[in-house]
Amino acid sequence: xxxxxxxxxxxxxxxxxxxxxxxxxxxxxxxxxxxxxxxxxxxxxxxxxxxxxxxxxxxxxxxxxxxxxxxxxxxxxxxxxxxxxxxxxxxxxxxxxxxxxxxxxxxxxxxxxxxxxxxxxxxxxxxxxxxxxxxxxxxxxxxxxxxxxxxxxxxxxxxxxxxxxxxxxxxxxxxxxxxxxxxxxxxxxxxxxxxxxxxxxxxxxxxxxxxxxxxxxxxxxxxxxxxxxxxxxxxxxxxxxxxxxxxxxxxxxxxxxxxxxxxxxxxxxxxxxxxxxxxxxxxx
Amino acid sequence: xxxxxxxxxxxxxxxxxxxxxxxxxxxxxxxxxxxxxxxxxxxxxxxxxxxxxxxxxxxxxxxxxxxxxxxxxxxxxxxxxxxxxxxxxxxxxxxxxxxxxxxxxxxxxxxxxxxxxxxxxxxxxxxxxxxxxxxxxxxxxxxxxxxxxxxxxxxxxxxxxxxxxxxxxxxxxxxxxxxxxxxxxxxxxxxxxxxxxxxxxxxxxxxxxxxxxxxxxxxxxxxxxxxxxxxxxxxxxxxxxxxxxxxxxxxxxxxxxxxxxxxxxxxxxxxxxxxxxxxx
Ligand SMILES: Nc1ncnc2c1ncn2[C@@H]1O[C@H](COP(=O)(O)OP(=O)(O)OP(=O)(O)O)[C@@H](O)[C@H]1O
Ligand SMILES: [Mg+2]
Numbered sequence: 001x002x003x004x005x006x007x008x009x010x011x012x013x014x015x016x017x018x019x020x021x022x023x024x025x026x027x028x029x030x031x032x033x034x035x036x037x038x039x040x041x042x043x044x045x046x047x048x049x050x051x052x053x054x055x056x057x058x059x060x061x062x063x064x065x066x067x068x069x070x071x072x073x074x075x076x077x078x079x080x081x082x083x084x085x086x087x088x089x090x091x092x093x094x095x096x097x098x099x100x101x102x103x104x105x106x107x108x109x110x111x112x113x114x115x116x117x118x119x120x121x122x123x124x125x126x127x128x129x130x131x132x133x134x135x136x137x138x139x140x141x142x143x144x145x146x147x148x149x150x151x152x153x154x155x156x157x158x159x160x161x162x163x164x165x166x167x168x169x170x171x172x173x174x175x176x177x178x179x180x181x182x183x184x185x186x187x188x189x190x191x192x193x194x195x196x197x198x199x200x201x202x203x204x205x206x207x208x209x210x211x212x213x214x215x216x217x218x219x220x221x222x223x224x225x226x227x228x229x230x231x232x233x234x235x236x237x238x239x240x241x242x243x244x245x246x247x248x249x250x251x252x253x254x255x256x257x258x259x260x261x262x263x264x265x266x267x268x269x270x271x272x273x274x275x276x277x278x279x280x281x282x283x284x
Numbered sequence: 285x286x287x288x289x290x291x292x293x294x295x296x297x298x299x300x301x302x303x304x305x306x307x308x309x310x311x312x313x314x315x316x317x318x319x320x321x322x323x324x325x326x327x328x329x330x331x332x333x334x335x336x337x338x339x340x341x342x343x344x345x346x347x348x349x350x351x352x353x354x355x356x357x358x359x360x361x362x363x364x365x366x367x368x369x370x371x372x373x374x375x376x377x378x379x380x381x382x383x384x385x386x387x388x389x390x391x392x393x394x395x396x397x398x399x400x401x402x403x404x405x406x407x408x409x410x411x412x413x414x415x416x417x418x419x420x421x422x423x424x425x426x427x428x429x430x431x432x433x434x435x436x437x438x439x440x441x442x443x444x445x446x447x448x449x450x451x452x453x454x455x456x457x458x459x460x461x462x463x464x465x466x467x468x469x470x471x472x473x474x475x476x477x478x479x480x481x482x483x484x485x486x487x488x489x490x491x492x493x494x495x496x497x498x499x500x501x502x503x504x505x506x507x508x509x510x511x512x513x514x515x516x517x518x519x520x521x522x523x524x525x526x527x528x529x530x531x532x533x534x535x536x537x538x539x540x541x542x543x544x545x546x547x548x549x550x551x552x553x554x555x556x557x558x559x560x561x562x563x564x
Contacts, residue, residue, distance in 0.1 A: 168407040172470070175365060176421035176477060177397030186424055190411045 039262055043255035051256055056222050056238070059247045066257055068224050069238035072139070076218060076234055077204060079143030084150025085200055091151065092158025092196075097184050108159075111152035120212035122148050127216045139228040142218025146210060150203045157199025161192040194275045201275075205268040209261050211236040235261050316341040316481055316511035317362060318379035324354075324361055325373045331357045333535040334376070344503060344512045346526035346543065348519070350558065354535040355515040359483045362513065363399040364392040381480075397425065400479035404486040406466035408458030408473070414450050417458040417469055421477040436476050444472035445502050464495025471502065475510070482506065484514040488521065500525045519559055523547045531555045 050065045057064030091111075095104050122145045130141040165188050173183040189196065214220070219231040220241060235257055242254035315338035324332035331354045339345050339362075347355045360366040362378060364385060378385040385395055408417045416423075418440050419433050427433060437454070441447040446468040450461070458469055467487060474482060484503070488496040503512055503525045516522050522529055522543065529546040531539045531554070539546065539555045550556045 166407070168403060168405055169409060171365065171368065171401075172403065172407045172409070172473075173420075173424075174368065174393075175363065175396050175401035175403075176424075176473070177393045177395075178421065178424045179393055182424050186420075187409060191409070193411075 035262060039255060039259040042252070043257075043259035046252040046256035047259060051253070055224070056253075059245075059250065062249070064249075064253065066233075066235065066238055066253065066260075068221065069233040069235045069257065070260070072218070072221070072225070072233040073208070073235040075139055075228070075232065076143050076146060076214070077208060079139060079228070080146035080150055080207065081200070081204065083144060083147030084154055084203065087147075088151045088154025088203070089158050089196060089200075091155035092162060092199075093184060093189070095155065095159040096162035097188070108156070111155050114152040115156070118212070119149060119210050120215070122146075123213035123215055123217050126213070131217060134229075136229065137217060137219035137231040139218060139225060139230070139232040142214045142232060142234065145213035145217045146207045149207050149210065149213065150200075153203040153206060154199050157202065158192075158196050161195025161199065162188060164195065165191045198272050198275050201268050201272050205265045205272075208265055208268070209236050211240050314341050315339055316380070319362075319376070320379070321376035322358075322361060322378060323375045324357060324366060326357075326369065327371045331535050332361060332374075335532075335537045337530060337537055337540055339511065339513060340528060341511045342507060342509070343527040344507050344514060344525055345528045345530060346522035347513065347515045347530050347532060348517070348522050348558070349532035349538075351517075353532045355532055356485050357535075358532065359401075359485055359513060359515055362481075362483055363396050363401055365396070365401065367392060397421075397477055398479050399481040399483060400474035400477065402467070402471055402474050402482060402484040402487045404489055406463060406470050406490070408461070408466050408469050410457070410459050412458055413455045414458050414461070414469060415454040418472045418476050421473060425477065436478075440472040440476040443475055443502075443506065444468045445498060445505075446472055462495075464491045464498060467491060467495070467499060468502065471499075475506070479510070481511040481513070484512065486515050486517060489517060496521070519547070531558060533558070 050063045052065060052070065053067050054063055054065030055068055056066065091107070095107055099107065126141050126145040126148070130144060131137055134141075169187050169191060170183055173187040174180070178187070214234050214237050218234050218237065220237040221231045221233040225232045239254045239257040239261065242250040242257070245251070317337075317339040319335055319337045319339070322332055322335045323330060335358065347358065349355055357366060361374060362380075362385075366372050366374070374386060380395070380399070383390065408414075409420060412420060415437055418437050422433060422436060438447060438451075441450065446465060449465060450456075450469075453460075458466065461469060467490075471482075471487070488499045491499065500521060503514065506512060507527075514522075514526065526543045528540065529543045530537055531546065531550075531552075533554050539550060539552045541551070546555060547559060550559065556562075
């Protein structure tokens with residue numbers, strides 16, 4: 001009797017536990033659904049050709065777009081990658097291939113702290129470092145802030161995927177009289193290349209929507225910037241400016257911009273999915 | 285295994301056998317390696333203890349001994365692969381082509397081009413095709429000549445007895461081959477840079493009997509051109525394909541002689557105990 005009651009009790013417990021987990025899982029998925037639902041409902045209608053090709057127009061004048069912000073974001077991300085990718089990847093290589101346990105522990109700690117630094121702090125730092133001395137907001141300043149954010153992200157993912165490369169490949173290459181550096185570049189990094197690219201893409205997806213570090217570095221621009229030394233428009237900044245304005249057509253544009261941004265990030269993540277699936281298949 | 289040996293005997297082995305000079309070693313005219321009083325430490329642990337041995341050129345030398353006795357370690361000392369492990373230290377010298385491998389002006393990468401290595405676990409590079417795997421050593425060491433590369437590709441694969449099986453699939457990934465083929469691919473990769481010596485660490489221990497036989501035949505053929513040192517756990521393998529056999533025990537060289545002699549009439553007790561299966 002008591003054995004059976006015990007059994008019933010355990011079954012009930014297990015049922016409750018799986019129910020709670022299902023609810024939690026739903027709560028994870030729900031926000032993404034909500035985001036897409038709202039963005040599509042409010043932004044899709046404004047996502048027309050003019051949005052991609054025109055500059056912002058004054059309030060009330062129809063046909064304004066975010067061409068400069070879209071291109072600006074592209075420029076900022078490209079420039080940021082120019083800083084973040086080499087430094088981050090080389091840092092990861094150092095951690096995985098060269099560093100001693102002590103130095104590595106320190107570097108990892110620093111990288112983890114940096115990963116946790118609120119993004120606006122990066123804006124402040126670059127404001128002091130670049131904007132004040134050169135007396136101008138600029139694309140350079142904006143990308144430096146974003147680049148700084150990419151470094152610790154890329155460094156840690158690069159380290160992780162390099163450490164996944166079996167030591168046997170390193171040994172085999174070194175035993176062929178191939179130099180250490182060539183072994184790292186042509187054997188280890190090549191084997192882990194998909195993982196490294198994945199790390200870079202995730203870092204890009206992570207910073208693509210950052211607004212805070214751009215507020216007083218890239219600053220934003222209603223027109224095309226003539227050089228990278230000038231303030232530059234960026235999608236998140238433009239969304240921010242439009243969203244806090246009191247005008248309805250600017251609100252609609254902000255929705256469209258947000259939709260575009262989220263779609264971009266979603267696509268990057270899909271690409272990452274695709275890449276990592278290939279990698280998992282190869283390891284197995 | 286080692287732990288089950290009585291303590292007394294261990295002590296006797298160390299004081300009597302290990303320290304006595306081995307006067308019955310073969311004396312080849314031109315040894316490939318002249319190893320003199322080689323000792324090697326992992327941190328504080330002495331893994332190779334005062335080993336002196338002349339490894340004959342253009343012959344197959346088998347290294348046998350119980351697990352953990354330092355066979356792999358000794359092999360790695362011969363092309364300085366042991367340096368990849370942090371906090372290792374060697375004493376003594378290894379003469380190769382008249383030069384001490386450990387002298388400070390010797391570049392380990394240069395040494396490894398002349399002294400190739402094949403590992404227990406076959407490890408073709410997963411990003412590379414069969415052809416790229418064979419040629420990677422040449423290419424990354426700066427060889428650009430197309431004709432030379434093509435010629436070396438076929439020659440190495442033929443020597444590794446793999447050519448007929450892969451000649452139509454040279455662009456396929458190296459890891460698409462079977463385990464035995466992968467190991468022969470690794471041998472082809474090692475001989476493509478035309479080293480003088482091949483060090484093989486249990487090259488067939490992960491293979492089935494047929495693949496093992498192929499590797500053994502290959503070793504017998506390769507010895508015309510190469511000095512081969514092979515670590516093996518398989519007594520039959522050692523007796524089948526080696527000319528000389530060295531028995532290691534607890535980091536020391538116990539006995540080194542003609543393979544036939546080692547297996548029929550060993551001088552030392554430990555050797556006899558080991559090959560008759562009384563331990564290890
Ligand atoms: N990387 C290392 N760090 C520290 N000690 C090691 C390392 N590699 C080997 N050793 C030690 O050195 C000794 C010899 O090891 P080695 O791998 O040379 O033995 P082996 O004869 O090849 O054994 P097996 O037949 O199992 O391959 C062992 O006691 C082992 O614990
Ligand atoms: Mg071993």
